[in-house]
Amino acid sequence: MTVRTETTIEADPTVPIIRLARDFAGTPEQLFRAHTDPRLFASWIGPGSLETRIDQWDARTGGCFRYVSSREGEEFAFRGCFHEIRPDRIVQTFTYEGDPDGVALNTLWFDDLGHGRSRLRTQSLVDSFESRDGWLRSGMRTGVDEGYAKLEELITRDAL
Template sequence: MNELTETTIEADRTLPIVRVARDFTATPAQLLRAHTDPELFVRWVGPDALTTRVDRWDARTGGSWRYVSVDGDTEHWFHGSFHEIGPSRLVQTFTYEGAPDGVALETVWFEDLGGGRTRLRSQSLVDSFDARDAILRSGMEVGVTEGYAKLERMLDDGAV
């Protein structure tokens, strides 16, 4: 299996899906914790230029979440529900409140590669190709790439 040392982001050609993948020096449990512990999550999610603050966070199957990412005087609010939290998979909805009619169904898999490495794969399914393309144009690539770089540093430092 090829090692993914950089984040890959691709749009599915036949479905309105965005797929992301990256390998981490971490266990699946560490990556799950980084995605479900609000104190860890706010430290790595999103672009370097933004700070994130949690409004509510109930990380359990059936729970919900809401957070804001702040850039100066500009706030970007997001919310969703945790549909499944398991040892190797996380399923949640994701809504950017600036476009409240758009809901993504996100699935994140944590695949144990052995040797202390895990491949994180995710997919976000939206209701149209236009919505998918808007996500790709939104700057999400910067947020995902910079966010996962921060997460890698946190893992290297033993913070997770």
């Protein structure tokens, strides 16, 4: 099995979907907790240049979230609803409040690779190829890479 130590980001050519995958030196339970515990989530999400505060967080099936990332007085707010929360998968909506019509349906999977390693896979379905391509041009790669590096550090420090 191939180990992905860097995040792969793929744009599906036939539907407006972005798929990400990355392996972590941690268990699926640790990855799940990092995505459902608001304090942990705020500590790793996004690029290192941003601070994140949680305004609302109800990580359960039917719950909602809102968080705001900021840098030098500029704020970026995100919100959505958790449609399904279970230990191996999260299904949620995701909206950047700067583009309120751009609602994505995100699915995250936490795959056990054995020997204390896991693969995080995500899929984001948006409403158009233009929206998908806008996400890809938005600096998404930097945010994902830096955020996942912070998440890996939390796992390595046994903070999860």
